[in-house]
Amino acid sequence: MIHSPPAFHVEPGGVLRGNLRVPGDKSISHRAIMLGALADGVTHISGFLEGEDSLATLAAFRRMGVDIQGPEAGRVVVNGVGVDGLKAPDGPLYVGNSGTSMRLLAGLLAGAGLEATLTGDASLSVRPMKRVLTPLFAMGARIEPSPEGTAPLHIRPGGALTGIHYDMPVASAQVKSALLLAGLWARGETCVTEPAPTRDHTERMLAGFGYEVRQEPSRRCLRGGGRLRACPVEVPGDISSAAFFMVGAAIAPGSDVTIRHVGLNPTRLGVINILRAMGADIETTETRLVGGEPVGEVRVRYRPLQGIAIPVDQVPLAIDEFPALFIAAACARGITRLSGAAELRVKESDRIQVMADGLAVLGIAAETTPDGLIIEGGEPGGGTVDSHGDHRIAMAFAMAALGAREAITVRDVANVATSFPGFVGLAAGAGLAIAEAS
């Protein structure tokens, strides 16, 4: 029997209501495992994302000899082995769909001087890796990619790396983090300059683990040879997951949704800034600082949206939220223009092309450009769209049904489990008429 990948079937219309909590932040969950493993002492993590991506990172560290208990209801206990305590794994480390695992581990393993092979699924195996390899080579790392410069990555042990000062050509938190992690073992200082602000969870968490990171406006530096001290990590809800509910409430008349305990790090607030510029009614209340990360509540009430030219400075701050934002644009009055977002073409799918194709199925005109999309808002119809195995595309088109005239079927949605386990139940409970089909 041939099994087709699962699909979502979503009836049109409805209203989103309620007070919800979304699963833990993916970026912070990865980093909590990595720094906990490298620390001296025991790190207790709560709110850990039990999604396939962060679980891939957890499994990789187990394979390198780290004793990790859990996850159990978001609780993980990492018995740190210290910066010199990791063991080379006895076979390839498969990290599935997770770009963050692969790029950060490339830096970390090269720095630690361990022999390892990193492999991923079909999507990850075509994503660009030269962006991390080029600066790691400059530090003295020995890594062999495929002939195309992609995964699998074979990391060879060599001598200690040397710190470099690197000017990143692309605004990438993954590259910045890979270099800072490699820099933990490097001789001298490793500095990374970013062309625009990117998420700063690595820097914040390193500081929490007692590792000094010099922070200048667009530069982060650290000196190799230090040690990390275990500390508790409370992972806030993922604003990237909350984004689907924000957009859902913003496009469905009568909606009123509150998402509590969500991370409100300023380097992640692009989605809120952009939706507000489109006219959305969003209230945020910052309640406290959790492990150096601001956390609070986000309330979204329906109000009609207008198309805008998305400010280019918001692009890196909303980089994962464009699939959802394109749905907001599809339901807005007038034209929304995005430029300066070529990075979207090398995410889990080509998010410019795949979203444009799906919007076309729904009868929404979307013109692609090399680095963006021009969307003419209206009232989406219905039909069957293909997510191309991209979790965020699948969830974005599911939410689109709230503003659509007819039912939407989204194909190939299994990868929603990489970042948002329980999405269907949470969305259905809030008012989305969603069902899983095969």
Ligand code: S3P
């Ligand atoms: C991430 C950084 C971003 C983001 C990804 C997670 C991270 O990638 O798209 O989902 O955890 O550092 P880039 O740094 O490549 O933009």
